[in-house]
Amino acid sequence: TAKMIILCLTIFANVFKTVKPDGVQRKLVGEIIRRFERKGFKLVGMKLLQASEEQLRQHYWDLREKPFYNGLVKYMSSGPIVAMVWQGLDVVKTARKMLGETNPADSLPGTIRGDYCVEVGRNVIHGSDSVQSAQREISLWFKHDELFCWEECSEHWIYA
Numbered sequence: 840t841a842k843m844i845i846l847c848l849t850i851f852a853n854v855f856k857t858v859k860p861d862g863v864q865r866k867l868v869g870e871i872i873r874r875f876e877r878k879g880f881k882l883v884g885m886k887l888l889q890a891s892e893e894q895l896r897q898h899y900w901d902l903r904e905k906p907f908y909n910g911l912v913k914y915m916s917s918g919p920i921v922a923m924v925w926q927g928l929d930v931v932k933t934a935r936k937m938l939g940e941t942n943p944a945d946s947l948p949g950t951i952r953g954d955y956c957v958e959v960g961r962n963v964i965h966g967s968d969s970v971q972s973a974q975r976e977i978s979l980w981f982k983h984d985e986l987f988c989w990e991e992c993s994e995h996w997i998y999a
């Protein structure tokens with residue numbers, strides 16, 4: 840219905856996430872997908888890819904002045920990553936909570952970074968920090984026909 844469409848446009852957002860090279864190496868892909876699936880978010884795009892340094896420099900453009908920028912680009916291009924787009928109510932904000940803090944040492948147990956990693960330079964997962972950066976990141980990593988709008992049969996058991 841028209842009402843439903845307006846609702847989708849105003850309160851539903853997409854978030855871009857990637858399991859970083861260490862997350863893939865450490866066999867955490869399934870665990871990470873499982874957490875977002877069980878939460879109730881909808882997977883609308885996913886692929887395994889080797890990121891180029893050029894793409895990563897664009898992705899992390901806002902950090903270009905940081906002393907760790909070159910190391911970050913090197914780390915992120917050191918092996919395949921799993922890029923994903925998830926959709927749901929306030930998904931950007933909620934996903935950041937599910938990830939934990941940037942530094943795993945500051946992340947609470949129960950968060951992905953709190954449970955599965957130790958150092959900030961190997962923190963296994965990326966998640967967009969705002970709806971605006973999510974849109975920018977999704978368009979950087981995904982083509983239109985790689986994203987899928989599909990009807991979730993459990994939707995009415997997730998949203999009131």
Ligand code: IDP
Nearest residue numbers: 902907911940941959960961962964965966968
């Ligand atoms: P975020 O991933 O939690 O959004 P950002 O500040 O956007 O954190 O930094 C992007 C990534 O850069 C972090 O996830 C981490 O991998 C890396 N990073 C951030 N701060 C440091 C640092 O002090 N040393 C090394 N790497 C860092």
Ligand code: MG
Nearest residue numbers: 965966967968
């Ligand atoms: Mg960030």
